[in-house]
Amino acid sequence: MTPLSAARIGTWFLLETFWLLWPTVVTGGEPSWFREATSEGGELRSVQDLPVLVVQGTPETIGRQSAALTGNAIGQLVDVPRMLLSLMNRREEWSQHVAASRLMWTRVSADHRRELRACADAAGVDPDKLMVLNTVLDIYGGLGCSSLILEANRSATGSPLFGRNLDIFIASVLQPYNLVAVYRPEGKHAFVSVGFTGLLGVTSGMNDRGLALAVHGVFTARRGAAPFDPQGVPCTLLYRRILEECATVREAEELLRRERPTTALSVVLCDRHSGAVVEVAPGGVASRRSVDGLCVCTNHFRAGRNLAADVCPRYAFLSRSATEDRCGLDEMARKLHRVNQGGQTLQTMIFEPGPLQLHLAMGSCPSSALPMKRLDLPPLMGASRPPPDDGSPTGQ
Numbered sequence: 001m002t003p004l005s006a007a008r009i010g011t012w013f014l015l016e017t018f019w020l021l022w023p024t025v026v027t028g029g030e031p032s033w034f035r036e037a038t039s040e041g042g043e044l045r046s047v048q049d050l051p052v053l054v055v056q057g058t059p060e061t062i063g064r065q066s067a068a069l070t071g072n073a074i075g076q077l078v079d080v081p082r083m084l085l086s087l088m089n090r091r092e093e094w095s096q097h098v099a100a101s102r103l104m105w106t107r108v109s110a111d112h113r114r115e116l117r118a119c120a121d122a123a124g125v126d127p128d129k130l131m132v133l134n135t136v137l138d139i140y141g142g143l144g145c146s147s148l149i150l151e152a153n154r155s156a157t158g159s160p161l162f163g164r165n166l167d168i169f170i171a172s173v174l175q176p177y178n179l180v181a182v183y184r185p186e187g188k189h190a191f192v193s194v195g196f197t198g199l200l201g202v203t204s205g206m207n208d209r210g211l212a213l214a215v216h217g218v219f220t221a222r223r224g225a226a227p228f229d230p231q232g233v234p235c236t237l238l239y240r241r242i243l244e245e246c247a248t249v250r251e252a253e254e255l256l257r258r259e260r261p262t263t264a265l266s267v268v269l270c271d272r273h274s275g276a277v278v279e280v281a282p283g284g285v286a287s288r289r290s291v292d293g294l295c296v297c298t299n300h301f302r303a304g305r306n307l308a309a310d311v312c313p314r315y316a317f318l319s320r321s322a323t324e325d326r327c328g329l330d331e332m333a334r335k336l337h338r339v340n341q342g343g344q345t346l347q348t349m350i351f352e353p354g355p356l357q358l359h360l361a362m363g364s365c366p367s368s369a370l371p372m373k374r375l376d377l378p379p380l381m382g383a384s385r386p387p388p389d390d391g392s393p394t395g396q
Contacts, residue, residue, distance in 0.1 A: 010025030033076075033176065033197065039068035047180075048373035050360060053197075054380060056184035059111045063118025070179070071123035073197040077177055078129035081136060097139065100230045101131040104138060104262060107233040110243065111185070116200055116371065131160045133161075133198055135234050138262040142169045143203070143217035147268040148318045149295035149333070156328035159354030162270040163332045164204055164214040166194075171346040178347065178362045182380045183244075190381035191243035192358060201236020202243060208381045209247035209271070210353030211387075213239055216266040218279075220300040224298055229282040232262035239267065247309050249276050268297045272353045272389050279303050294322045314339040329359060329372075337368035337369050348372075356386040 005326070033053035037044050041054040042065025055065040067074065082094050103111060116134070121126035130203050137143065142165030155161045168174065177196040184190045191207035193199075206212035215235065238259055246252045249269045256267065256278050269373035275295035279286045279302075286303035298315040317339055321327060327335070329350060338347050345366035350359040355379040361370035 010017065012313060033070065033073035034179070035313055036067055036349050039065050040295070042069055044069040045227075047375060048255055048394050050362070050373055050375070051179055052183060052375070052380065053179055053181045054184070055187075055210040056382070058334070060116035060118040060361065061184065062185065063115040063120075064122045064373070066115075066181075067119045067122035070197040071125075073177055074119070074123050075125055076132070077196070077198045078125050080173065081132050082129070094231075097132050098128045100139065101128065101234075103234065104135050104228050105131050107231070107260070108237050112200060112237050119200070132237065134200055135216075135262075137203075137265075138232075138235050139228065141217045141263065143265075143299075144168065144299060144341055145214065145216040146314045146318065146336070146342055147214050147216065147295075147297045148321060148335060149268065149270045149290060149291035150321065150332070151274055151290055151295075151325055153327055154293040154321070154358065156326040156331075157354075158274065158351065159352065160270055160275065160352040161327070161329065161332050162212050162214075162268075162275065162353065163336050164328075164349050164351070165267070165336050165341075165343045165368060166204060166214070166347040166349075167341045167345060167348055167393075171344050175363070175365065176237065176345060180360065180375070182377075184243060184382050188244040189247070190383075191240075192242040192375075192377055192380065193243075193360070194347055194360060194362075195239070199236065200233065200240070201238075202349065203236055204276075205239075205243050206351045206353065206356070206358065206377070208242040208356070208378075210272045210356060211246055211248060211252060212351040213242055214262045214268045214297075216268065216297055217299055217303055218264040218266055218281075228263050230262065232260040232282065234263055235262055235280075242267075242269075247271070249274055253278050253285075254323060256280055261285075261383070264301070266297050266299075266301070267294070270351065270353055277303075286322055292322055293351045294319070296321075298356065303339065307363055325341075333368070337366070340366035342366055354389070 055062045055209045120130045147164045150161045179197045181193045189207040193205040195200045204214045242252045248271045268276045275290045277297045288303040296318045343365045348361045348368040358375040359372040361367045
């Protein structure tokens, strides 16, 4: 584990005690931000008791819709980073965080900058606070996570399954802000993001072509990799671009190789035919493909390295799927529960790129212990059915 990784983990662990109390401190109890409503063609609805935000149109329209439908929650969450610095007697670092976020946001696409400005204005929040909220992962890290991709030859459904636990050290504060957001941006792919209110980028999601992704924190990176590059593109906004612009694993990997990353992260990718892990860090990108229809990722860079000494029980358990028979949805859910990390496991999901379905559990931790709720994505994305599959292998 690198010193930076240890420092990041220590920071999040120290703050967890305070964040356990955050909803009570702010609201006097567990907040309920999400109420069904519409605004300018956007909608906040309850689907299987899950809050689902649907926004569409120009960047400005999407920003205003998000603010109108979830602005109260955004207004609370954007204050968290600065409050935490105060709690740690590091108030003077706030200006450094703002400066770093502003620099990173110069690398963000013009559309995303317009959306953030419109959202901040409509919600009545400081745009600097919203920028910092959307770059916390770049600066501090904090994700654990486990992913397992089973390609068609390993899946009992006949098409790939992509299971993912999102594990985060700050699960307690983020739990009330869990949100499924469906974006229909003009001229781009529609996509679903399983994230949090106020997060414009993507940590887990799938688009209307069946390309799915999940981001993982990295505790063991490549030797010599820089810990943080403020000249890079904020990671979650870069991953959102993947879903907006790409249709295949190959296209996503090409985009990641073209852009400049801010920090070391693993990006797990799956389309209708194959899976891969792209290990991204300042100064270099490496990929590892599925092996015998199986792709596993936890929290170490493994491309081109022998990591037998890096013991990760979650990775070892999920890798044993290679010796098992074909696996269906129920078995995938059981596997994800076996590798849960207790109070840090905030979201558990299974993507089905073929039929464009999402099976999701989120709420109390560990989320993997909760029943999965199925979301049929084509209607939410504005289509009656998934697009046809041309049958060509796209990930190699």
